[in-house]
Amino acid sequence: MPSVRSQPPCVPFDYPCQQDNHINFSIRTLDTIQTTISTNIATYLNGLAIGDAASYSRLIQIAYASSTSVSNVTGVTLAGGVADLPATTGTAYRSGTVDFG
8 A cells, every 4th residue: 555645745546635835925014914925825735636736826916815915915925935835736726824924
């Protein structure tokens, strides 16, 4: 029986594995808005089906949609990069930490 590591890289098998992701934002906002953004991003990522891609630009869209007080979003990274995470058979992307700098 194959084994699956709990941390990336995930190896696709007939059952899902999970890949947590670190997300960084440079937004200076009120704590309540940051909480809303974090919650909305977690909802998006945790709602992705097994094998779905994670959209980098969707994170920025989520930040803007979280409050009319958000006027600029910069420095966004997803898993350390500035690109979508590809669709991978057997992998489910899940929210890790969301930081605001």
